[in-house]
Amino acid sequence: MILIFTEIADGAIKKSSLEAIYYGSKVAEMMGTNSTVLAIGNADEAELAKAGNFGATKVLHANDTKLTNPNSMAYASVLAETVKSIGAKVVITAKSSFADAVTARAAGALKAAVVGNVTELPDLSNGFQVKVSIFTGKAFADVNVNGDVKILAIKKNVVAPIESGNSAAVQNISPALADNLFAAKVTETIKATGMISLPEADLVVSGGRGMKGPENWQPLLDLADALGAATACSKPVSDLDWRPHHEHVGQTGVKVSPNLYIACGISGAIQHLAGVNSSKVLVVINKDPEAPFFKAADYGIVGDVFEVLPKLTKAVLANK
Amino acid sequence: MKILVCISSVPDTTSKISFTDGDTKLNKAGVTYIIGPYDDYALARAVELKEQTGAIITVLNVGGADAEPQIRKALAIGADDAIRVDVEPTDSYFVAEQIAAVAKEGNYDLILMGRETSDYNSGVVHGIVGEMLGIPSFSPVMQLDLNGNEVNMTREIEGGKEKLIASLPLVLGCQEPIAEWKIPNMRGIMTARTKPLKVIPAAGSALTTTEKYSLPAPKGACKMIPAEEAEKLIELLKTEAKVL
Ligand SMILES: Cc1cc2nc3c(=O)[nH]c(=O)nc-3n(C[C@H](O)[C@H](O)[C@H](O)COP(=O)(O)OP(=O)(O)OC[C@H]3O[C@@H](n4cnc5c(N)ncnc54)[C@H](O)[C@@H]3O)c2cc1C
Ligand SMILES: Nc1ncnc2c1ncn2[C@@H]1O[C@H](COP(=O)(O)O)[C@@H](O)[C@H]1O
Numbered sequence: 001m002i003l004i005f006t007e008i009a010d011g012a013i014k015k016s017s018l019e020a021i022y023y024g025s026k027v028a029e030m031m032g033t034n035s036t037v038l039a040i041g042n043a044d045e046a047e048l049a050k051a052g053n054f055g056a057t058k059v060l061h062a063n064d065t066k067l068t069n070p071n072s073m074a075y076a077s078v079l080a081e082t083v084k085s086i087g088a089k090v091v092i093t094a095k096s097s098f099a100d101a102v103t104a105r106a107a108g109a110l111k112a113a114v115v116g117n118v119t120e121l122p123d124l125s126n127g128f129q130v131k132v133s134i135f136t137g138k139a140f141a142d143v144n145v146n147g148d149v150k151i152l153a154i155k156k157n158v159v160a161p162i163e164s165g166n167s168a169a170v171q172n173i174s175p176a177l178a179d180n181l182f183a184a185k186v187t188e189t190i191k192a193t194g195m196i197s198l199p200e201a202d203l204v205v206s207g208g209r210g211m212k213g214p215e216n217w218q219p220l221l222d223l224a225d226a227l228g229a230a231t232a233c234s235k236p237v238s239d240l241d242w243r244p245h246h247e248h249v250g251q252t253g254v255k256v257s258p259n260l261y262i263a264c265g266i267s268g269a270i271q272h273l274a275g276v277n278s279s280k281v282l283v284v285i286n287k288d289p290e291a292p293f294f295k296a297a298d299y300g301i302v303g304d305v306f307e308v309l310p311k312l313t314k315a316v317l318a319n320k
Numbered sequence: 321m322k323i324l325v326c327i328s329s330v331p332d333t334t335s336k337i338s339f340t341d342g343d344t345k346l347n348k349a350g351v352t353y354i355i356g357p358y359d360d361y362a363l364a365r366a367v368e369l370k371e372q373t374g375a376i377i378t379v380l381n382v383g384g385a386d387a388e389p390q391i392r393k394a395l396a397i398g399a400d401d402a403i404r405v406d407v408e409p410t411d412s413y414f415v416a417e418q419i420a421a422v423a424k425e426g427n428y429d430l431i432l433m434g435r436e437t438s439d440y441n442s443g444v445v446h447g448i449v450g451e452m453l454g455i456p457s458f459s460p461v462m463q464l465d466l467n468g469n470e471v472n473m474t475r476e477i478e479g480g481k482e483k484l485i486a487s488l489p490l491v492l493g494c495q496e497p498i499a500e501w502k503i504p505n506m507r508g509i510m511t512a513r514t515k516p517l518k519v520i521p522a523a524g525s526a527l528t529t530t531e532k533y534s535l536p537a538p539k540g541a542c543k544m545i546p547a548e549e550a551e552k553l554i555e556l557l558k559t560e561a562k563v564l
Contacts, residue, residue, distance in 0.1 A: 070477075072447070072457075072458075073456060073457070076447070076451070096478070097443065097459075097460065097476070097477075097478065098477070100436075100442070100443040100444050100447070100459075101443075101444075101447050101457070101458075101459060102447075103444065104412075104443075104444035104445070104446070104447025104448045104450075104451070105447045105448070105450060105457065106451075107412070107444065107447075107448050108413075108416065108447065108449070108450070108451025108452045109451050111413065112413065112527075113411060113413055113527035113528055114411070114412045114413060114442065114444050114448070115411070115528065116412075116440065116441065116442045117440070117441060117442075129531060134439060134440055134533075135331065135337050135438075135439055136438065136441060138337045138535075139339075139533055139534065139535055139536070140533065140535075140536070141530050141533050142530065142531040142532045142533075142534075143528050143529070143530050143531070144528060144530075144531055145527070145528050146527050146528060147413070147527040183486060184456055184458070184484050184485065185484065185486070186482050186484055187483045187484065188482060189477070189480065189481075189482045189483075190480045190481050190482070191477065191479050191481075192479045192480055195479060197479055198478075199478060202563075203564075227564070245462070245476065245497075246477075246478070246480060246481070251333050251357065251438060252357060252358070252495065252496060255441065259563040260557065260561075260563040270334050280563060281557070281561045281563050283553065283557070284542070294542050295539075295542070296539060297542040298539075298561065299542065299543050299544075299545060299561070300542045300543070300544050300545070301544070301545050301546075301547055301550055302547060303547025303550065304547070307547065307550075308547055311550040311551050312550055312551065312554060314551065315550075315551035315553075315554040315555075316554055316564075318551075319554060319555075319558070
């Protein structure tokens with residue numbers, strides 16, 4: 001049995017989790033078994049049934065009010081209990097900072113092998129082997145995963161789901177929740193609303209120190225808006241407080257792998273590339289033709305961001 | 321107050337990665353090893369807490385003897401003693417098992433780690449250790465203050481951050497701006513030479529093995545578009561790259 005851990009946002013399964021469901025269902029097919037989805041927290045039953053569209057037959061929904069706010073320890077306890085109760089041998093999740101926290105604790109409870117940044121379906125011809133991205137995209141390792149329970153965190157865009165039109169049966173579960181799982185008190189949550197989530201985004205427009213100051217961000221935001229893209233930035237930009245910390249990508253920031261990453265006024269330092277080099281298509285706009293980023297790019301424009309960005313926005317809007 | 325800081329020894333990000341022995345081993349020649357960048361933040365905050373509370377800091381690495389320069393550096397920055405579990409850190413569960421064994425033995429109030437290693441970016445060792453010890457774990461923590469037994473933290477979440485209060489003992493994965501990296505001074509470097517470094521054997525066995533390494537396919541040439549015709553880019557992203 002394969003169990004897929006999913007994350008919920010606004011009552012529905014996140015897009016990255018739908019990819020994980022599709023991946024998990026493919027693994028189940030390869031192993032001649034079924035896949036079950038675990039959804040924790042407040043979600044709409046009709047939305048959960050959509051897991052079927054991505055290959056799962058069943059969704060287990062733990063909807064205790066104590067689970068409404070994401071709590072990695074409580075979620076991990078539910079995950080570990082579910083793995084045991086359905087006898088799952090493989091757990092799949094989309095790689096995210098929250099999922100890492102959940103699967104880590106579940107792994108501790110289950111003595112499970114955890115492998116992150118998986119980039120392909122497993123090779124089952126001789127044991128259980130997966131390809132993982134290492135050194136922030138600079139290399140790959142083929143890893144044999146042993147252990148009775150295996151937990152795989154997959155990178156975004158590893159599979160391109162084909163929707164089946166099926167729907168999954170949703171079953172409510174009420175796992176026991178020990179009090180000590182709720183020992184920490186969250187006193188304040190500060191969250192940007194109405195923004196496209198950066199780790200989830202297919203399209204990202206990102207700005208560096210070449211944007212010259214926070215007051216100059218509007219042309220970049222306009223392009224992101226026109227495209228329906230998330231916004232990101234380089235580390236100095238968040239260090240200078242031009243943009244919030246959670247937008248910074250790179251070695252010490254968020255790692256993204258969108259379909260399209262547009263870098264505006266970013267030099268392309270190796271620490272920045274570490275967060276973006278698994279993007280499908282990289283576009284670089286920089287006034288310096290020698291900027292190192294061009295070496296990693298698919299498309300480049302040598303020019304002033306403040307002249308180029310409005311042109312791009314205009315072209316996107318005209319094309320709509 | 322006892323703090324355990326877990327450090328990984330990883331290739332510097334700017335290192336060129338290549339493999340030897342038929343692509344089964346990392347080519348260590350020419351690679352500079354450093355304390356994991358996030359682990360460095362954990363260590364820096366631990367040293368600040370030591371200055372405030374007189375805490376004792378033990379630094380722990382799971383790895384071979386080649387990690388010792390990084391351990392000595394941590395001692396020079398301000399850790400009091402060090403433990404090295406002498407085994408290749410193959411997988412997260414296995415590493416966590418070593419750390420948990422040391423932690424149980426030493427009864428630490430606070431176990432600080434980095435948010436993730438910079439070689440495998442797993443971000444799970446702190447959670448596994450927390451579960452093994454039956455104590456809470458949080459990551460990535462951007463701010464950490466102690467008030468007796470009470471711990472005030474700010475943690476990054478998707479699209480923002482949250483403030484938390486919890487009690488010791490805890491396991492935390494740290495990231496900037498929790499503290500500024502510290503550079504060892506001359507006195508630190510001198511005293512680090514004589515600080516105790518205990519080498520102990522590993523327990524348990526690895527859950528993964530690596531069969532082979534590979535490098536990504538080289539990137540094709542970058543297609544340049546003149547700035548005057550910037551709008552052509554959108555057309556190409558639609559029709560050629562097919563990402564719009
Ligand atoms: C341990 C470590 C970890 C790090 N982690 C990260 C990380 O996670 N993420 C990260 O981003 N960085 C990281 N860095 C910093 C990194 O090394 C670079 O310093 C940083 O990425 C540079 O940011 P930038 O490209 O925005 O700025 P700069 O290097 O200053 O580049 C600005 C660019 O804008 C161009 N420009 C200027 N004006 C214009 C204009 N009008 N139009 C078009 N182009 C223009 C310039 O030609 C230049 O190429 C890290 C560094 C270290 C040492
Ligand atoms: N070999 C190791 N020795 C000591 N600590 C480690 C080791 N590997 C990982 N850690 C710690 O665990 C954190 C998370 O690592 P990971 O889950 O591997 O990304 C790191 O930032 C370190 O603090």
